[in-house]
Amino acid sequence: MMGLVNAALAGKPRHQDGAIYGPRGCGKTALLHTIKDRIPHTARITLLTPSDLKTEDDVEAHILKSLDAGALSRLLPDETEVNVRVLKGVWKRQGIEFSDKRDEIAAHSRKHPFFLLLDEAHKLPLDVYEKLVHESLALRAADACVTFILAGKPQLTSMGARAGVSFSERFLHKDIGLLGEESACEALVVPFGREGVSISDEALQLLYEDTHGYAYYLQLWGEGLWECCRRLETKHIDRDVVASVQPMVRKERDRAYQERYSAWTGEDLHLFECINQRLRETDGLPSKRGLEHMIETELKTQGRASSGFSDIYQKMVESDYVWQRIGDRTLTFCLPSFSDFIERNRSDFAG
Ligand SMILES: Nc1ncnc2c1ncn2[C@@H]1O[C@H](COP(=O)(O)OP(=O)(O)OP(=O)(O)O)[C@@H](O)[C@H]1O
Ligand SMILES: [Mg+2]
Numbered sequence: 001m002m003g004l005v006n007a008a009l010a011g012k013p014r015h016q017d018g019a020i021y022g023p024r025g026c027g028k029t030a031l032l033h034t035i036k037d038r039i040p041h042t043a044r045i046t047l048l049t050p051s052d053l054k055t056e057d058d059v060e061a062h063i064l065k066s067l068d069a070g071a072l073s074r075l076l077p078d079e080t081e082v083n084v085r086v087l088k089g090v091w092k093r094q095g096i097e098f099s100d101k102r103d104e105i106a107a108h109s110r111k112h113p114f115f116l117l118l119d120e121a122h123k124l125p126l127d128v129y130e131k132l133v134h135e136s137l138a139l140r141a142a143d144a145c146v147t148f149i150l151a152g153k154p155q156l157t158s159m160g161a162r163a164g165v166s167f168s169e170r171f172l173h174k175d176i177g178l179l180g181e182e183s184a185c186e187a188l189v190v191p192f193g194r195e196g197v198s199i200s201d202e203a204l205q206l207l208y209e210d211t212h213g214y215a216y217y218l219q220l221w222g223e224g225l226w227e228c229c230r231r232l233e234t235k236h237i238d239r240d241v242v243a244s245v246q247p248m249v250r251k252e253r254d255r256a257y258q259e260r261y262s263a264w265t266g267e268d269l270h271l272f273e274c275i276n277q278r279l280r281e282t283d284g285l286p287s288k289r290g291l292e293h294m295i296e297t298e299l300k301t302q303g304r305a306s307s308g309f310s311d312i313y314q315k316m317v318e319s320d321y322v323w324q325r326i327g328d329r330t331l332t333f334c335l336p337s338f339s340d341f342i343e344r345n346r347s348d349f350a351g
Helices: 002-009 028-038 055-066 068-073 084-094 099-111 126-141 156-163 179-194 202-211 213-233 239-261 266-281 288-301 306-319 336-344
Strands: 017-021 042-049 114-118 146-152 171-175
Touching: 002 028, 002 114, 002 146, 017 156, 028 042, 028 068, 028 084, 028 099, 028 114, 028 266, 055 099, 055 114, 055 126, 068 156, 099 126, 126 146, 126 156, 146 202, 156 336, 179 202, 179 213, 202 288, 266 306, 266 336, 288 306
Parallel strands: 017 146, 017 171, 042 114, 114 146
Antiparallel strands: none
16 A cells, blocks of 8 residues: 555556455554555645545545645636635536546646545445546546545445446455454554563463454453553563453453344344354355355245345345455455354354
């Protein structure tokens, strides 16, 4: 992503925008803020969420907001100090379109590269998503120095197909999932180390096994351990400190899973539980088509219309149960412990 940013800063933007995608709580927002902090202030940066982009007009307005007052007024037929709202009002009265001024906006961006960072991009209305992609292409065609970076859940990768614009060719995409063991340990060792607190190898191992490298749980553990160290006035985290924080983490984690799980009711819930059980018995997860086929068969067993398999698959993705990386043939569990939770809470479970 910084490669994209640096190319634009050097006046030679790449032909793609960026997209970061991955399940809930894996660090997409944190990464987007890190990117924002690393872009020098000479550039124009805006960090948005879909609530800032409700219509196609909002896309134009946010690009225009990257211009300073002087540049904005130069886009007017007569020179006046303006803001975006006034400018668009004057344009409307005089029949001027955003596209008529794109070359001038592009010229301005060559002096001040413009970065539009958009979080939660999977929630964008499709027409707005299409407008964003179109505007990026059109501005680049006018030699503009602009780069858009989107972050969102895995559904982001299918928005292109749904909006009729290609995704994997248009975006330099980076999936973000669970941290590896080394990174997960670093995420704890480094900040604690800075405060003079050490962590035993045994405790680290327990923490990695418990979090699976899930950023949100690491954050949760970090806060709990920090509080505990302060309370016990200790500068060392060992298995006893871990054990005393464990109940708080477990409670919070069950709450998070319960929330995802409660989206499932009735026949769908039963189907979800059956599929989960089946997936736990097999070695490794199937492909998207394989899972859809399993859902199709299960729907038939339930005496339901099997055409609903795609919606159920989509719901599994939206519940942060499974996800698929571009280029991967098989699916991945967003979090293995969510599958354990479903198994423990199965409605027909004798316990
Ligand atoms: N690399 C990291 N190391 C440690 N903690 C991290 C890392 N990235 C993110 N976090 C922490 O994990 C939590 C989740 O991160 P973040 O909100 O960025 O995830 P997200 O993918 O945007 O989630 P959502 O899908 O809910 O929007 C936050 O508390 C954040 O501070
Ligand atoms: Mg986020």
